Amino acid sequence: MYTLNTGDTAFVMLCTALVCLMTPALALFYGGMVPRKNVLTIMMQNFISMGVIAVIWIFGGFSLAFGPDLGGIIGDITFHFGLDGVGVAPSTEYASTVPFILFFAYQLMFAVIAPALITGAFAGRLTFNGYLKFIILWMIFIYLPACHWIWGGGFL
Structure with missing residues (x-):
């Protein structure tokens, strides 16, 4: 049985x-x-990444990144699709002393900032529709697999 640690929870909230x-x-x-x-x-472009990436993260992104391993490449999309099973109880696998929803939010913030960092590379060269397509495809085909490989139990 895992119990919440108030110090860990406060620190992860601050972060x-x-x-x-x-x-x-x-x-x-x-x-x-x-x-x-x-x-x-x-x-x-920086602010729109907050909304677009949050929707992707809630509806499959978190599951693909942190779900049960499927061949070392990606996670199972049904793991916590649409925040199913993500609540205040700590996770048995990830961050066992903080609420699972807080771990979810912490990882979401890094998923949001990652494509926002890239916007400086093509400032003024990409249309809004092109940017939306880019961040959606980049999140699905680059960020989520790499996140799974490193932190989600993938081959790295």
């Missing part, structure tokens, strides 16, 4: 909040580095 603040901070940082005509675009 989750700080990583969440990184996305708007990154938008402001990149906004200061691009020409005036691209400031709104770069800020919008």
